[in-house]
Amino acid sequence: MGNLKIVSLKEPDRFALDKASLANKNLHLSIEVREVNLFACLLDKDDNEYLAWASYARRDGHDSKRLAENILKEEMLNYKCSSSSVVFTHNSAMLIPSAFFSPESVNDYLKQQNLIKPGETPCSDFIKNNDCYSVYAVDTNDYNHLKEKYPQAVFRHHSSIFVEYILALHKDSNRNEVHVYIFNGYMDVVALQTGKLLLYNRYQIQTANDFTYFLLWVYEELKLKPDDSPCFLYGEILEKSEMFDMAWRYLKNVRIADKTNRFTFSPMVDSLPAHRYYSLFMQYLCI
Secondary structure: OOOOOOOOOOOOOEEOOOHHHHOOOOEEEEEEEOOOEEEEEEEEOOOOEEEEEEEEEOOOOOOHHHHHHOHHHOHHHHOOOOEEEEEEOOOOOEEEEHHHOOHHHHHHHHHHOOOOOOOEEEEEEEEHHHOEEEEEEEEHHHHHHHHHHOOOOEEEEHHHHHHHHHHHHOOOOOOEEEEEEEOOOEEEEEEEEOOEEEEEEEEEOOOHHHHHHHHHHHHHHOOOOHHHOOEEEEEOOOOOOHHHHHHHHHHOOEEEOOOOOOOEEOHHHHOOOHHHHHHHHHHHHHO
8 A cells, every 4th residue: 555645625725705794793713723734714603603714725834934924814814703712733642631630740741752842832621521631732833823813712632622522422322433533644533432432542644554454453452343333534534535445344334424513504614525624613612
């Protein structure tokens, strides 16, 4: 197998209503910062409807100058919003039970697991539905630029949003489930046992074989039976892809995650493959 190829969905860079339509709306701005892209969307909080979405290329994960001088000056990122949130996806996170967590020790936790590098800032989020903290590091320049731009925003890591939402959505479930969010180069896995968190972990992947190996390892290690433990896929994957075909070959009970019914979407935003931006659209519920 060659290197993993993420399918290009060839979406437009942005969908947005005209300025007149957005005027006087009670808006929430959600931002998701990835290595080479920044995604954003605008939610009308009164009507519970997503009105706008945008994607901005970062070129590479260390291009903080472009972030500050170009992307953060884009019109859609400067609408008047009553609230905002920022989520970082890169860098692995670790979960620590609240009983063992100390805010003063965040940097030490990360150093012990080699999860922080020079030029990064240690951070932590409380995950209410699991009574634990997600501990992670973010690029200091990115963090400072975004904090200066959005001083009142809630800042979180993807692990916090993904775990929080999946637990809330399936808290009354009587079955075991595996939820996999795929990025370009890694995947986040959340495994549940009757609504309780069994596992959260991030796995580095370069090929479809890597993806399948770690997915099957999770099922084997946790003694989950594929027939009654469905697998839901999010992020950079399509049904017509090598990754999906390989997962289906071994698991059968695997599917692309359905679009959430917690919100409505304007016709333009509704045309997006919602599973690819699931965490972006779920941010507002998890802050």
